[in-house]
Amino acid sequence: MSEVDLSGEKGWQPFDAPALVGSSLRFVSGDPEGDRFRVSYYRKPDSALVARIWFGPETEGPPEHAHGGSMAAVLDEVLGLAAWSAGYAIVVANLNINFRCLLPIMQVVQVDTEIVSVDGRKVLVRGKIWDGQEKVYTEADCLCIEIQAV
Ligand SMILES: CCCCCCCCCC(=O)SCCNC(=O)CCNC(=O)[C@H](O)C(C)(C)COP(=O)(O)OP(=O)(O)OC[C@H]1O[C@@H](n2cnc3c(N)ncnc32)[C@H](O)[C@@H]1OP(=O)(O)O
Secondary structure, three states, X not given: OOOOOOOOOOOXXXXXHHHHHOOOOOOOOOOOOOOOXXXXXXXXXXXXXXXXXXXXXXXXXXXXXXXXXXXXXXXXXXHHHHHHHXXXXXXXXXXXXXXXXXXXXXXXXXXXXXXXXXXXXXXXXXXXXXXXXXXXXXXXXXXXXXOOOO
């Protein structure tokens, strides 16, 4: 497969996910040369986690477009990781997804995240997969629950 440009924007800092949560996080981001997903994580200047993600041919669902489950897997990982990167050791309890537009495969898209609220052990993270300009493919609310130990 040809080179995929996952570079971030000016002011974004590369974020080392395995350094924070360990190398078990491989389902989405564990095969950076593969034909499924290729992912690079960054922190924005406001410290929000952001990802640049390439959906490869093995994520195909509808012809030439991403499988809904592949988008769900990406949102599970990125939104959960957003909570970890904000200092909360969590697992995902509920992931509510709206699929807005078919997502063409073989292109790089962006996942933006936002910590919406923290209420005791409950951390609500909101995110979207979009083109980074205007087109939103998928939106999600992710309820994360803090755990004592992994
Ligand atoms: C290790 C590195 C990982 C880093 C990367 C993260 C990205 C990957 C994210 C994942 O894929 S994690 C794997 C998928 N998730 C799971 O398998 C979670 C399975 N579920 C559980 O382990 C437990 O259900 C859970 C820890 C989430 C909660 O069980 P607890 O017994 O600890 O909590 P409890 O049931 O008492 O609920 C605590 C609060 O959360 C609320 N809650 C729990 N589950 C909920 C739910 N599903 N919907 C709404 N609210 C929920 C619950 O009502 C309560 O609210 P209040 O404090 O206000 O009373």
